[in-house]
Amino acid sequence: MKQHNLGTVVGFEFLRVVTKRRFWVAALAIPVVLAAVFSLVFISSSSTDNASQAQKRAQFTFTYSDGSGLVTAAVAAQFGGMKATDGDKAVADVKSGTVDAYFAYPADPATQPVQVYGVDRGIFENGKYDAVARQILVTGAQQKIGSPELTTMAQGDVKVTALTYKDGQVSGGLDTVIPPLLFLVVFYLSIVMLGNQMLNSTLEEKENRVTEMILTTMNPTTLIVGKVISLFLVGLVQMLTFAVPVVVGYVFFRSNLNLPDVDLSHLVLEPQPMVVGFLLLVGGFVLFTGTLVAIGAMVPTVKEAGTYFAPLMIMIFVPFYVVSVIVSDPHAVIVQVFTYFPYTASVTAMLRNGFGTLTLAESGIVILELFGLGFVALRLAVYLFRYGSIEYSKKLSLSSVLGRRRRV
Amino acid sequence: MAEPLVHIRNFRMDFGNQTVIRDLSFDVGAGETFGFLGSNGSGKTTTLRALLGIYQPTAGVLHIGGKVFEPRDGARLGYLPEERGLYKKESVLDVMVYFGRLKGLSRDAAAAWSRTYLERVALADKATTRLDKLSGGQQQKIQLGVTIMNAPELLILDEPTQGFDPVNRRLLMDIIEEQKRAGATVIMVTHQMDEVERLCDRVVLLKDGAAEAYGTVEDVQDQYGGTVIRVSCTGALPASDLFDVISTQDGSAVLAPRAGADAAQILHELVANRVTVRSFTPVRTSLEEIFLRIYGSQNDRVGA
Numbered sequence: 001m002k003q004h005n006l007g008t009v010v011g012f013e014f015l016r017v018v019t020k021r022r023f024w025v026a027a028l029a030i031p032v033v034l035a036a037v038f039s040l041v042f043i044s045s046s047s048t049d050n051a052s053q054a055q056k057r058a059q060f061t062f063t064y065s066d067g068s069g070l071v072t073a074a075v076a077a078q079f080g081g082m083k084a085t086d087g088d089k090a091v092a093d094v095k096s097g098t099v100d101a102y103f104a105y106p107a108d109p110a111t112q113p114v115q116v117y118g119v120d121r122g123i124f125e126n127g128k129y130d131a132v133a134r135q136i137l138v139t140g141a142q143q144k145i146g147s148p149e150l151t152t153m154a155q156g157d158v159k160v161t162a163l164t165y166k167d168g169q170v171s172g173g174l175d176t177v178i179p180p181l182l183f184l185v186v187f188y189l190s191i192v193m194l195g196n197q198m199l200n201s202t203l204e205e206k207e208n209r210v211t212e213m214i215l216t217t218m219n220p221t222t223l224i225v226g227k228v229i230s231l232f233l234v235g236l237v238q239m240l241t242f243a244v245p246v247v248v249g250y251v252f253f254r255s256n257l258n259l260p261d262v263d264l265s266h267l268v269l270e271p272q273p274m275v276v277g278f279l280l281l282v283g284g285f286v287l288f289t290g291t292l293v294a295i296g297a298m299v300p301t302v303k304e305a306g307t308y309f310a311p312l313m314i315m316i317f318v319p320f321y322v323v324s325v326i327v328s329d330p331h332a333v334i335v336q337v338f339t340y341f342p343y344t345a346s347v348t349a350m351l352r353n354g355f356g357t358l359t360l361a362e363s364g365i366v367i368l369e370l371f372g373l374g375f376v377a378l379r380l381a382v383y384l385f386r387y388g389s390i391e392y393s394k395k396l397s398l399s400s401v402l403g404r405r406r407r408v
Numbered sequence: 409m410a411e412p413l414v415h416i417r418n419f420r421m422d423f424g425n426q427t428v429i430r431d432l433s434f435d436v437g438a439g440e441t442f443g444f445l446g447s448n449g450s451g452k453t454t455t456l457r458a459l460l461g462i463y464q465p466t467a468g469v470l471h472i473g474g475k476v477f478e479p480r481d482g483a484r485l486g487y488l489p490e491e492r493g494l495y496k497k498e499s500v501l502d503v504m505v506y507f508g509r510l511k512g513l514s515r516d517a518a519a520a521w522s523r524t525y526l527e528r529v530a531l532a533d534k535a536t537t538r539l540d541k542l543s544g545g546q547q548q549k550i551q552l553g554v555t556i557m558n559a560p561e562l563l564i565l566d567e568p569t570q571g572f573d574p575v576n577r578r579l580l581m582d583i584i585e586e587q588k589r590a591g592a593t594v595i596m597v598t599h600q601m602d603e604v605e606r607l608c609d610r611v612v613l614l615k616d617g618a619a620e621a622y623g624t625v626e627d628v629q630d631q632y633g634g635t636v637i638r639v640s641c642t643g644a645l646p647a648s649d650l651f652d653v654i655s656t657q658d659g660s661a662v663l664a665p666r667a668g669a670d671a672a673q674i675l676h677e678l679v680a681n682r683v684t685v686r687s688f689t690p691v692r693t694s695l696e697e698i699f700l701r702i703y704g705s706q707n708d709r710v711g712a
Contacts, residue, residue: 008509016498064695213554216460217482217510390462 009226010233017197017234026193029109035245060128062102062118065338070140078139079132083308103133122215176268181354183277187346189242190235191288191316197234199290199305201227202385206300211390220386224378228289243277274351276363283370284346288312290377291343297384315343319351330357339366342373413438413562413593414459419468428454430617432468436610438561441584441594443604443625445695447613447703451568454492454599455614460487460564472562480534483512486560486587490567490597492551496540500531500550503539511558518557525553529579544571551579556587563587568599579686581607601696611695613702620702625695632698637663637671638689639678646681650674654697659686662697 017023038388063084064076073083084090090102094117101119106112109278114137118129126392142151152158202224205211212225295308325332330352338348339362352358358366412435421429428451436442446452454687457463459470461477470476473484480691481701493504501522508518527531530551531542539547556563569577579601588594588607598604605625613621613628621628636654639661645653650669654662665674671690678685 004512005510007507012502012506012509016495018503204495207489209489209495210495211486212457212460212462212489212491215462215479215509216477216485216487217479217507221478289554387464390457 006220006226006229009218009223010230013201013227013230013232017029017230018237023116026237029186029338030247031242032151052077060132062101062103062129062132064101064103064105064136065090066105066375068105068109068137070109070141070144071105071136072140075136075139075143094119101129102127103134103136105137109137113220126368156339175266176270176356177354179267180273180277181350182280184347184350184354185349186239187281187284188316189239190285192313193238193404194231195288195292195313197231198289199296199309200302201231202293202296202381203299203302203305205385206297207302211385215386215390222380223387224293224382227293227322228286230291232285273353273356273361276358276367277350280346280353280363280368280370283374284350286374287342287346287370288316289379290374290381294377294381294384297381297388312343316347319348323351326351327355327357328362342369346370412436413473414442414595415469415471416455416459417469419455419458419470420466421451421458421463422466427617429458431566432614432618433621434612434619436593436595438593439591439607440492441497441588441596441607443608443611444595444597444614445601445604445611445699450614451617452614453546456487456489456564456566456595456597460485464638469573469592482510483558484561484668486555486558486563488552488555488563488568490570492548494547494551494554495540497537497538499534499536500526500542504550507554508557513558521557522553525557529553545573545576548572549576549579556583559590560587560592563592565594565595568596569598569600569601569603601694602697605695613699623697627697629693629695632701634691634693635665635671636693636697637665637674638687638691639663639685640687641678641683641685643681643683645683648676648677650673650677654701664693664701667694 011050060079062079063079064071064081065084065087076083084102087102087104088098088103094102097119102117104115104116104117114133116129116133118126120126120129121172141150141154145151145154204215205223215222256285291312292309295305295312299305299308319326322334322338326335326338326348329335335352338344339358345366349358349363353363412455414436416435417433419429419432420427428637432451432455444452444666458465459472459477461479472481477485495506498506501519504525505515505518507518508521509515511662513521519683523532526535531546531549534542534546539550542550552568563584568580568584572580577600584594584596584607594607596604608625609660610624611621611628612619621631623631637651640659641661642659645656645661645663649666651663651665651674654664656662663672663674670689675688677686
């Protein structure tokens with residue numbers, strides 16, 4: 001009946017979460033908010049770009065003086081400008097509002113600033129003077145060079161193809177870094193979104209006084225494992241809820257949505273980092289789940305559980321405080337400590353795995369550590385639930401529970 | 409008695425330095441209805457939890473069906489704990505079907521049984537209602553349904569009438585009697601002594617961590633005086649070597665004859681001491697009176 005009960009627990013625990021309206025509200029809230037933010041960013045950047053282009057094309061009356069010889073009368077005329085005869089008079093004309101602006105180009109624009117005088121049209125519209133002054137100089141310089149290729153190079157717009165080798169083989173560079181780091185993203189999302197559910201999964205039995213009914217009906221291991229599996233499935237549903245709109249948008253509506261043209265075919269899926277990344281993800285998930293479930297079995301209320309939840313959550317963010325050291329100096333003491341300390345190990349090791357600084361031996365040790373301690377945490381969770389959750393309103397003393405003799 | 413279904417020998421339970429059960433032994437035969445009695449804090453719930461493997465006993469043997477209880481035997485058990493509750497945010501039917509499945513029923517069988525039971529306890533219209541939307545008494549009915557839905561061989565009820573009004577208490581007792589007639593062994597913890605006298609074949613009374621009295625209801629009644637005398641009278645009851653005064657109230661008294669004394673001697677003594685006796689009725693000692701006699705002097709009346 002054990003197998004049957006496991007399926008029953010998984011089904012019950014999974015369905016009771018995903019059939020609740022609040023689950024979908026929470027699950028859809030993040031993609032909806034992200035979509036809204038991206039839409040606003042897109043609209044804003046479009047309008048900013050349009051405004052910038054409009055400023056460059058803005059037509060207004062201006063005069064100019066040129067000490068560099070780069071500005072030709074023809075280019076200035078395109079923008080509606082006339083050469084000034086006297087700088088002081090030109091400034092006076094701007095002050096009186098006779099002309100909108102006056103640009104004074106220095107002899108060496110590379111080292112000296114272009115002086116721009118203009119009639120105040122408000123903070124945002126005043127930008128048109130600067131934009132047009134620059135554009136006139138750039139157009140003049142391009143005409144001076146006389147070659148589109150040289151102009152492109154002068155602007156630093158040069159393509160470089162880098163080829164690097166690792167162990168005698170061409171390495172994929174940044175394209176190999178991204179795929180294994182996706183496991184880190186999945187890890188964060190799953191722990192942040194499911195952490196509270198993990199914590200509450202056994203607390204619910206205590207708070208609802210269901211413990212005795214459960215303990216006399218099924219093995220607590222079955223209950224805990226069933227809950228962990230259902231949490232995993234719930235996490236999967238949440239990931240799909242996030243991923244499906246992104247994938248659909250990318251595949252079918254890329255041009256309509258003006259999504260960045262990211263060529264995913266360049267990404268390189270190297271077997272070792274991918275396998276290590278996956279194992280680190282699962283190991284980390286097991287360790288955090290076991291720990292949170294054990295905490296849930298130990299404390300009497302959700303409020304008390306929060307005291308333990310916060311430090312555990314901090315653990316997964318702490319490695320990001322030293323992320324530059326993790327990436328640049330993997331042998332630093334702090335990186336080594338974070339690599340092997342159980343609750344920072346998964347994040348640190350996943351980062352190092354992504355950036356290719358985690359050796360196979362280190363990977364093996366960390367994976368074994370995560371799975372081993374995860375298993376111990378789950379066993380402890382079962383034990384605490386089995387012998388401790390009957391203390392409905394008291395916080396358990398770990399030593400008193402563990403100190404109990406085996407049944408005679 | 410047939411092979412006992414429940415067998416407890418020399419059970420001892422310590423919590424730290426505190427001994428809750430000192431040395432307890434009793435058996436419950438298959439098909440029996442057994443009353444497990446004791447004052448609050450005497451260790452009844454602790455004993456049941458140890459019997460069901462929820463607590464680890466400090467010492468002793470606690471067997472069900474010849475072996476230590478394992479959760480996989482739960483399909484044969486119906487347990488209504490003292491601390492009870494169900495998944496409050498789920499619907500009545502979902503919770504009942506879930507526990508039915510855990511107890512080995514198919515989904516359809518569990519759903520069909522649950523609907524029939526809900527009809528019987530007048531909660532058919534609450535099948536899709538969340539449990540926390542029901543009253544306490546309604547939740548108790550659901551809990552009882554979950555307890556008996558697998559037609560258990562052994563039914564353990566820890567204060568089953570707690571939270572029930574008199575009408576629902578009657579319904580509960582009817583259901584327990586049905587289970588008994590269907591062949592279930594019933595162990596019942598209760599403070600309702602009239603229910604014990606009506607339903608139970610045998611009882612054990614727990615005091616100071618050991619069995620104070622154990623046997624059939626009649627055995628226990630005999631052991632604790634057998635017969636008492638209800639007297640309606642005026643005048644002060646005299647101190648006497650022939651009887652003890654169990655209780656007095658508004659011109660009535662309950663007297664327990666001492667060993668060797670008979671009713672006629674007692675009546676003679678009362679009259680001789682100028683007590684005006686209006687009625688004088690020898691009756692068998694009720695369990696409630698025995699309970700009062702055993703636990704009346706105890707001050708410790710908190711906890712379970």
